[in-house]
Amino acid sequence: MKVKKSVGYTPDNQALFDLNVNYPIQTRYIMSNIQSLSSDAQRQDYLDQLESEAIYIMREVAGQFERPALLFSGGKDSITLVRLAQKAFAPGKIPFPLVHIDTGHNFPEATQYRDWMANEVGAKLIVRQVEDTIKAKGLKEPTGKNASRNWLQTFTLLDTIEEFEFDACIGGARRDEEKARAKERIFSFRDEFGQWDPKRQRPELWNLFNGKISKGENVRCFPISNWTELDVWAYIEREKIPLPSIYFSHQREMILRDGNLLANADFIYKDDSDVIVNKTVRFRTVGDMTCTAAVESEASTIEQVVAEIKATRISERGETRIDDQQTEAAMEDRKKGGYF
Amino acid sequence: MSSAECRMKKTYSTFCTRHSTLNFDTMDILRFITAGSVDDGKSTLIGRLLYDTKSILADQLEAVEKASKTRGDGEIDLALLTDGLRSEREQGITIDVAYKYFQTPNRKFISIDAPGHIQYTRNMVTGASNADLAIILIDARQGVVEQTRRHSLITSMLGIPHIVVAVNKMDLVGYSEDTFLQIAQEYQKLADKLAIKDLKIIPVSALAGDNIVDKSEAMPWYTGETMLHFLENVDVQHDLNLNDARFSVQYVIRPQTEELHDYRGYAGRVQSGVFRKGDTITVFPSEQTSKIAKIEVYGQEVEEVSAPQSATILLETDVDISRGDLISGTGNSPVLSQDVEATICWMDDRKELKVGNKYTLQHGTTRVRCSVKGIEYRVDISNYEQLEDIESLKLNDVAKIVLRTAKPIAYDAYQTNRANGAAILIDETSNVTVGACMVEA
Ligand SMILES: Nc1nc2c(ncn2[C@@H]2O[C@H](COP(=O)(O)OP(=O)(O)OP(=O)(O)O)[C@@H](O)[C@H]2O)c(=O)[nH]1
Ligand SMILES: [Mg+2]
Numbered sequence: 001m002k003v004k005k006s007v008g009y010t011p012d013n014q015a016l017f018d019l020n021v022n023y024p025i026q027t028r029y030i031m032s033n034i035q036s037l038s039s040d041a042q043r044q045d046y047l048d049q050l051e052s053e054a055i056y057i058m059r060e061v062a063g064q065f066e067r068p069a070l071l072f073s074g075g076k077d078s079i080t081l082v083r084l085a086q087k088a089f090a091p092g093k094i095p096f097p098l099v100h101i102d103t104g105h106n107f108p109e110a111t112q113y114r115d116w117m118a119n120e121v122g123a124k125l126i127v128r129q130v131e132d133t134i135k136a137k138g139l140k141e142p143t144g145k146n147a148s149r150n151w152l153q154t155f156t157l158l159d160t161i162e163e164f165e166f167d168a169c170i171g172g173a174r175r176d177e178e179k180a181r182a183k184e185r186i187f188s189f190r191d192e193f194g195q196w197d198p199k200r201q202r203p204e205l206w207n208l209f210n211g212k213i214s215k216g217e218n219v220r221c222f223p224i225s226n227w228t229e230l231d232v233w234a235y236i237e238r239e240k241i242p243l244p245s246i247y248f249s250h251q252r253e254m255i256l257r258d259g260n261l262l263a264n265a266d267f268i269y270k271d272d273s274d275v276i277v278n279k280t281v282r283f284r285t286v287g288d289m290t291c292t293a294a295v296e297s298e299a300s301t302i303e304q305v306v307a308e309i310k311a312t313r314i315s316e317r318g319e320t321r322i323d324d325q326q327t328e329a330a331m332e333d334r335k336k337g338g339y340f
Numbered sequence: 341m342s343s344a345e346c347r348m349k350k351t352y353s354t355f356c357t358r359h360s361t362l363n364f365d366t367m368d369i370l371r372f373i374t375a376g377s378v379d380d381g382k383s384t385l386i387g388r389l390l391y392d393t394k395s396i397l398a399d400q401l402e403a404v405e406k407a408s409k410t411r412g413d414g415e416i417d418l419a420l421l422t423d424g425l426r427s428e429r430e431q432g433i434t435i436d437v438a439y440k441y442f443q444t445p446n447r448k449f450i451s452i453d454a455p456g457h458i459q460y461t462r463n464m465v466t467g468a469s470n471a472d473l474a475i476i477l478i479d480a481r482q483g484v485v486e487q488t489r490r491h492s493l494i495t496s497m498l499g500i501p502h503i504v505v506a507v508n509k510m511d512l513v514g515y516s517e518d519t520f521l522q523i524a525q526e527y528q529k530l531a532d533k534l535a536i537k538d539l540k541i542i543p544v545s546a547l548a549g550d551n552i553v554d555k556s557e558a559m560p561w562y563t564g565e566t567m568l569h570f571l572e573n574v575d576v577q578h579d580l581n582l583n584d585a586r587f588s589v590q591y592v593i594r595p596q597t598e599e600l601h602d603y604r605g606y607a608g609r610v611q612s613g614v615f616r617k618g619d620t621i622t623v624f625p626s627e628q629t630s631k632i633a634k635i636e637v638y639g640q641e642v643e644e645v646s647a648p649q650s651a652t653i654l655l656e657t658d659v660d661i662s663r664g665d666l667i668s669g670t671g672n673s674p675v676l677s678q679d680v681e682a683t684i685c686w687m688d689d690r691k692e693l694k695v696g697n698k699y700t701l702q703h704g705t706t707r708v709r710c711s712v713k714g715i716e717y718r719v720d721i722s723n724y725e726q727l728e729d730i731e732s733l734k735l736n737d738v739a740k741i742v743l744r745t746a747k748p749i750a751y752d753a754y755q756t757n758r759a760n761g762a763a764i765l766i767d768e769t770s771n772v773t774v775g776a777c778m779v780e781a
Pocket of ligand 2: 454
């Protein structure tokens, strides 16, 4: 394949995103990929259309708000957002900071990538630790099996919004992910407590996004609302965007639990029913290590991953997010409370 | 092997290749909405489309089966695929629009499932405002009812170019051709009043799957297309206005670095028409003119851009341009005025619109204050007649109003230019979007 050498996700240069390596990556190649855009401006294929809409939304955020931020986790959706933001403001820099709410339980590969990427695109990176919120607020940390800090992120996020007075947070949520997300507006209003009210969403007409708010309120903005998982992968493939190595097949020590494969780590509570196995896996989403399951896979190139996603019969969340499997309205409830 | 391991065995290679035939290079996008009265089967229809195109993944289906069981008689309720909110499931109705996605080899479908309940009409308008096509469902037992009329009026006001009427629940009327023809005739009369151009009427059963993806064996008398076949083949490329060049400035890009010291790019989206390098342009509302020095698409130079592409325009001369300005190129000029006449759909359930009220008008990327000068008429939903001497508008009223803006805005008629003829009213105290306006010129 033509892409092999220039990017970081093929087996040949996967070392680029290895833990122990510094990333002296030529600063230009992300921008230079932009040059390789389809030169035929007249005909917009469907990815061009999705891209164009997402960039329009990005620019609306930058134009309408005083202090926006882009929530960046090092996962493929937020990586896609960063690329879109780069394109939206080229040749200028991204005019807002990248913000990561770090649970302390993230995949080290993703955190490394996060730092590298922020530096690569010349954006300011703000990281806030859930750990610090737990200490400062005296929060009770969930313990025991399947304990996760995922929900606690909300507190840290709301504090961070307050600290920097962010009036808009750009997120990589997609409507195909989950049934409550399927209902959410592109500009999704949050009250001063960070809450989403699904029964009183603002009308959202045409492409006239209404980002008017009062002090203390904020808006969550979702430029890739209308993208599916497959669209994101197809776009990453087309744009040759480097990804953290965990998205590709690798050997890893895993915990086999209730049919899910979790990456083994010290902070994950284990009991006798858990089996430690060595597996060849990749991750389909990158979330908190405590609640993100892997899939067994040999796919080590973007083409192979796309081929697998095309063929899968299980949804992204169903397969990888243990936190969503718990109750029927888990996501809706989290969102009402201020979750991304 | 434990059951846990058994599940893990399902590696990807063993699954059928669901999307193996997608043609990413030639695919386009169709956005469609379902509309119609409560319980006419809108959510079920979308569920059926998803189901029959095999777009529902195993675990999602499992979840819906489980939810169906705890609720009803064990039959799988396809409406639960879109009715995702807790209160929707509790009440068995749709409250807000759901967006669902599926693909066939040449098209990506963005399906928008609207609520039928009159109380949630504004959510239906939200979904419809971006649709290329509307499927209006009618319960074959009921025929055309008030919500059918309301939603048809809204879709036609919004200028949705293609309307498909699905006469649903044919299974409950014995798949009767007579019933179908009667309803088709009744609807045709309504469509004539609304001047709907592209109309298609299909007898279906969303529940049983007749004429949705597969041709119905129960209705041999129907020889037309199935719903999916129609959706796959309807031409949406030609619905864009490519004559009048309009570009609203969203953001000014000024890198102010050493190499790009003098760079000043106007970032925005081509709303309609085509812009070419060298074109003479006029900036509104200032009416300054200049020439296009350069067009960039995300940093790369191109010769021309057309709607609905996002782009960046650089001009030959220094003109004062900021967010909210409109760059107009070849074709007819927009109207520049402080007086705006518009058809409005009123969406506030807390306050009425009254003559003299003030709002913020958002049009393109600009916001101006405006006041309501008059209400010319309100549309009576039952017969589409225009009622005069109206003093105020209530939730879901459709009317013609006259506005006066604090500063001139540059607009086109919605009828010929959806993008530059649309506007919203925002309440100045709650900041909520309270009106959808379709401007006349
Ligand atoms: N017999 C029969 N029942 C149907 C058909 N389509 C839908 N139904 C049933 O009609 C009821 C309402 O269906 P929904 O799909 O929820 O209706 P809706 O139009 O989405 O309703 P709202 O969104 O609340 O306006 C459900 O019980 C469906 O199973 C059909 O073709 N035949
Ligand atoms: Mg419904």
